[in-house]
Amino acid sequence: MNLPPLVQAFVLHFGEMGSRWGINRTVGQIYALLYVSPEPLNAEQIVEALGVSRSNVSMGLKELQAWNLAVPKHIPDDRRDHYTTPGDVWEILRILAEERKKREVDPTLSVLRELLMQAPASEAERHAQARMGEMHALIEQLTAWYDDVRRLETERLAQLLHLGARVVRLLETTDKVVSLGRAKRRKE
Amino acid sequence: MNLPPLVQAFVLHFGEMGSRWGINRTVGQIYALLYVSPEPLNAEQIVEALGVSRSNVSMGLKELQAWNLAVPKHIPDDRRDHYTTPGDVWEILRILAEERKKREVDPTLSVLRELLMQAPASEAERHAQARMGEMHALIEQLTAWYDDVRRLETERLAQLLHLGARVVRLLETTDKVVSLGRAKRRKE
DNA sequence: CTGTCATTTCAGAAATTTCTGAAACGTCGA
DNA sequence: TCGACGTTTCAGAAATTTCTGAAATGACAG
Numbered sequence: 288m289n290l291p292p293l294v295q296a297f298v299l300h301f302g303e304m305g306s307r308w309g310i311n312r313t314v315g316q317i318y319a320l321l322y323v324s325p326e327p328l329n330a331e332q333i334v335e336a337l338g339v340s341r342s343n344v345s346m347g348l349k350e351l352q353a354w355n356l357a358v359p360k361h362i363p364d365d366r367r368d369h370y371t372t373p374g375d376v377w378e379i380l381r382i383l384a385e386e387r388k389k390r391e392v393d394p395t396l397s398v399l400r401e402l403l404m405q406a407p408a409s410e411a412e413r414h415a416q417a418r419m420g421e422m423h424a425l426i427e428q429l430t431a432w433y434d435d436v437r438r439l440e441t442e443r444l445a446q447l448l449h450l451g452a453r454v455v456r457l458l459e460t461t462d463k464v465v466s467l468g469r470a471k472r473r474k475e
Numbered sequence: 476m477n478l479p480p481l482v483q484a485f486v487l488h489f490g491e492m493g494s495r496w497g498i499n500r501t502v503g504q505i506y507a508l509l510y511v512s513p514e515p516l517n518a519e520q521i522v523e524a525l526g527v528s529r530s531n532v533s534m535g536l537k538e539l540q541a542w543n544l545a546v547p548k549h550i551p552d553d554r555r556d557h558y559t560t561p562g563d564v565w566e567i568l569r570i571l572a573e574e575r576k577k578r579e580v581d582p583t584l585s586v587l588r589e590l591l592m593q594a595p596a597s598e599a600e601r602h603a604q605a606r607m608g609e610m611h612a613l614i615e616q617l618t619a620w621y622d623d624v625r626r627l628e629t630e631r632l633a634q635l636l637h638l639g640a641r642v643v644r645l646l647e648t649t650d651k652v653v654s655l656g657r658a659k660r661r662k663e
Numbered sequence: 664c665t666g667t668c669a670t671t672t673c674a675g676a677a678a679t680t681t682c683t684g685a686a687a688c689g690t691c692g693a
Numbered sequence: 694t695c696g697a698c699g700t701t702t703c704a705g706a707a708a709t710t711t712c713t714g715a716a717a718t719g720a721c722a723g
Contacts, residue, residue, distance in 0.1 A: 293590055293600045297607060300586045306679095307497050307579055311711060322610075323603035330670075340713045345671060366721080367669065376613045391495055398488045402481055412481045415511035419485060422510075425564045428636055435639030443643050448616055451623030454642055455631050494709095499681060518700075528683045533701060554691080555699065 288338045294323055298337070310350070313339055317347045318356055318372065327360040327369035355382050377441045388433065392426060399423040476526045482511055486525070497578075498538070501527055505535045506544055506560065515548040515557035543570050565629045576621065580614060587611040 288295060298319040305315030316337050321328060328336075333344045348370060351357035356379070357370045373379055399419050407413040436444065450457070476483060486507040493503030504525050509516060516524075521532045536558060539545035544567070545558045561567055587607050595601040624632065635642070 291597055291600045291603070293593060293595065294603045296586070296590055297603065300583065304579070304583060309495050309497055313712080323606045325599065325602045342671075342673090342714075343712055346712085349671085376609045380613065380617075391492070395488065395492060398484070402484055405481060407481065409479055411513065412479045414513045415479070415482045415485065418511045421564045425568065428633070429568075432636045432639045435641070439643060445616070447643060448620045451620045453623070455627060455635060501682080530684075530701075530703090531682055534682085537701085 288336065290320075290336055294320070297323060310354075311347075313337070313343050314347045314350050317344065318351055321351075321357060321370055321372045324371070327362065327371045329365075329367040329369045331367070354386050375441075377444070381437065384433070384437065388430070392430065396423070396426055396430070399426070476524065478508075478524055482508070485511060499535075501525070501531050502535045502538050505532065506539055509539075509545060509558055509560045512559070515550065515559045517553075517555040517557045519555070542574050563629075565632070569625065572621070572625065576618070580618065584611070584614055584618070587614070 288298075290298065298316050301315040301319035302312040303315075305312050308315070310318075316339075317333055320333060320336055330341065330344050330348065333348075334341050337344070348357055351370075352359070356372060358373065360369045360371050362369050373382065399422060402419055403416060403423060405416075407416050436447070439447065447454070476486075478486065486504050489503040489507035490500040491503075493500050496503070498506075504527075505521055508521060508524055518529065518532050518536065521536075522529050525532070536545055539558075540547075544560060546561065548557045548559050550557050561570065587610060590607055591604060591611060593604075595604050624635070627635065638645070
């Protein structure tokens with residue numbers, strides 16, 4: 288690996304974090320490299336930068352594309368594929384949330400739904416099902432919230448984030464306004 | 476493995492999801508088993524239920540304890556250690572958020588901070604540092620928000636979740652109220 | 664067509680992670 | 694102190710994941 292020290296440190300860190308993240312070292316490194324690179328890179332450049340095999344880079348890029356975290360960028364008069372990461376960090380955040388939900392949450396939700404449909408055959412199963420129900424309800428609530436906020440434009444989202452818990456205090460102080468608003472809407 | 480079908484399906488699912496989650500199969504299975512069990516289980520019972528080695532269970536329990544996802548529960552007149560999961564799903568959610576932040580976010584944040592301190596030695600490094608800065612700013616913002624909301628009591632949190640994106644509309648319609656409130660507070 | 668350049672696939676090698684059995688360790692009652 | 698019972702540790706075995714080189718595939722210019 289032959290990179291400027293700052294870039295190298297960043298790339299190595301992402302490689303190591305990769306395993307805690309469910310992606311492998313090379314994939315993490317490729318992502319980090321593309322993220323800080325001023326312009327799109329082709330596979331050969333990545334091979335040189337990271338010192339891994341060509342085929343490994345090919346597989347890594349494939350995986351990053353499956354995550355929507357690397358996008359092919361065509362360079363005129365160049366047959367080789369070049370890749371970048373989505374530029375905007377908010378966009379990246381959205382992609383990560385979406386993909387992780389798809390991979391980590393949705394399968395569990397569907398298994399829970401299925402198990403909750405079945406008739407319990409014993410007291411043990413009845414209890415287990417009740418617990419699964421609690422888990423299911425929580426995840427449903429979280430994903431409903433997520434479905435809500437993911438639609439927000441970035442600016443609104445940032446605003447909401449910035450407010451943080453203060454929103455609660457706000458709710459308390461404006462409870463009346465809200466209920467008035469609700470009453471008004473009911474009339475219409 | 477010899478469990479009621481419902482429980483078995485749940486346990487197996489958690490085992491498989493384990494790998495996407497950065498925990499191993501056995502750990503996932505132990506957690507799932509404890510979660511649906513009506514009362515605390517000792518290591519031997521887990522061995523029987525899951526059909527894995529005693530030592531594997533011991534290590535799994537150790538890891539779950541490190542995550543605060545399994546808690547030892549002493550049973551009177553019994554020398555063996557018994558374990559449960561924290562009962563409240565909201566509590567579990569908090570623990571997961573906290574631990575994942577600690578393992579997945581904080582290390583990156585500290586690496587980014589360190590790299591941003593250094594003087595760039597080239598144009599490439601300057602650009603890379605700018606990108607790292609964007610990432611750092613986003614993560615800071617997210618963790619600040621998280622620090623805010625994690626302090627909320629569960630009921631408030633659920634309320635906030637339930638509001639979802641509607642909070643934004645609320646903000647828009649109450650902008651005046653808020654700024655009035657702020658002006659008032661400044662006076663005091 | 665054919666030859667060149669680029670990418671992908673894939674079987675096996677290498678590395679890493681997980682799991683096990685055996686032994687070490689700890690605690691308690693007699 | 695001893696022995697019964699329970700837990701933890703750990704070196705090596707087993708399983709899984711990652712990585713590589715070689716071959717297959719594909720796209721295109723001449």
